[in-house]
Amino acid sequence: MAVHKMKMGFIFIIIYMCFLDPVHQVPSPSATISDLSFKNMDFAINLYRRISSYHDKNIFLSPLSISTSFAALVEASGALTRQELLKGLNLEQLEHADQPELIPKLFQLLIENITHNGSLKLDQGMALFMHPQFQVEKMFEDQIKRFFDADIKNVDFSDTKGSIEFINEYIQKKTQDKVTDMMDALDASTQLMLINTIFFQGAWQIPFNSNLTTNAPFYIDNYSVVQVPMMFIEDKFYMMEDVPLGAKVLKLPYEEGVSMLILLPNKGVDYTVIDDEISAERFLSWVKKLYRTKLEVNMPKFKMEQSYLLHKILPGMGMASVFSNSANLTKMSKDAGLKVSEVLHKAVIEVDETGTTAAASTTIGITPYSLPRIFSVNRPFFFFIYHEATNCLLFMGRVIDPTKE
Incomplete structure (x- = not known):
């Protein structure tokens, strides 16, 4: 042979x-x-x-x-x-x-x-x-x-x-x-x-209430709009604004020291421009400049x-x-x-509303008469899941159309 x-x-x-x-x-x-x-x-x-x-x-x-x-x-x-x-x-x-x-x-x-x-x-x-x-x-x-x-x-x-x-x-x-x-x-x-x-x-540290999830528009671009299940929560979160970049950043914490950082381009700002500006230095600057404020967060469920x-x-x-x-x-x-x-x-x-019972009961005081700012994730956005103690980036992604898997 x-x-x-x-x-x-x-x-x-x-x-x-x-x-x-x-x-x-x-x-x-x-x-x-x-x-x-x-x-x-x-x-x-x-x-x-x-x-x-x-x-x-x-x-x-x-x-x-x-x-x-x-x-x-x-x-x-x-x-x-x-x-x-x-x-x-x-x-x-x-x-x-x-x-x-x-x-x-x-x-x-x-x-x-x-x-x-x-x-x-x-x-x-x-x-x-x-x-x-x-x-x-x-x-x-x-x-x-x-x-x-x-x-x-x-x-x-x-x-x-x-x-x-x-x-x-x-x-x-x-x-x-x-x-x-x-x-x-x-x-x-x-x-x-x-x-x-x-x-x-x-599990989300502060879970969304599934009873408040409703269909709402998500604007893919100026010509395309899709209906998506939009989650809702009102609480105190950490956020910041990157003015030169033309975007806002929201931190949604999970349990056990991991968080999702959402980077949302401002209305009228092309996400492809943001693509070119993302860097490790910029990411760390976002994390350092986060401040706590009351927010109404609207975010789509997606797979x-x-x-x-x-x-x-x-x-x-x-x-x-x-x-x-x-x-x-x-x-x-x-x-x-x-x-x-x-x-x-x-x-x-x-990504959905789920969280533990203990996390659901851990609420941060909200002043009834103080109207919260709105952070509505209803257009293309970026997200980063990272370990806070090491700043290790575990996962990252970009959502253009949350109805597409």
Whole structure:
């Protein structure tokens, strides 16, 4: 029988599942963790801007999932491939020759800081599926087990039907049945697959009253209007106005130290202009300038399920060699033909009125005779879900039409 040497495809699937609501307060992070959060945010916004340049539709992704997954891939790479990954992830300045494990250690500390006492419902998992005959370098295997708590599983990819069923079941279990039938096709020559899952669930600190939700207009643009279920709440919240940007910012807190920051362009301001101005520096300035005031908040319920072929996007961000025949993943395996063939990111979110009974009973005093300001999210807006203690950006998105999933 003739033996043909095949280039080994490395399919890299990132799955994020968010069932909107979240996190808890932890001790103040060290400067290095704060630095990592800032750099992750810069990468996230660069990636978001790249995606937004392709279309004017809804966007939703998990920057933490993507950054963590590629941080694991950095540990497998060398030479130009490693340099490109570090630069593309905005992690160059965290690389130190005398501390080769600094970056994975920082990611490990960041996740531990976010999930400090276990009260935060943020389950992140990583799995490495490999062909039984495929030899992974022990150092790399040890690293992803130690720093990323990765599962290592043998899969005979030549049995494509069985492999698809096995991997889909794993994903479904990891996302608590929220992501099903993730894969429907698989290249039989695949030798290695890395999967990252994130499942996030939380409750509004001040939940909306579902009895007050009514259909109301949402103005997609000057010509398109849709009717959406609009939630209503009146209470004290933190907000600020970015006058130069022409937008308002509202903070809606979840339980356990996580919040959603809504960026709402003023009437008449094109959201595409806002797209170009979002940055990590600007995000942190919004958080610092928030002030507490009484507000009447009107916000649409929405669901989104978004998928992105990142192997078609990331090369444009300077990460090209890892997807080419010149990829250097020799720290993962000595086989020179190993490269990343596919990177799929899937993100799901549902935003509604839900909250716990205890949260519902925690009301902040409202003066009856003082009329509240109105914050009506009835036009395209941006949102960011972040961990307050670390300023780590967990998820981000853009809603153009809340009726479209």
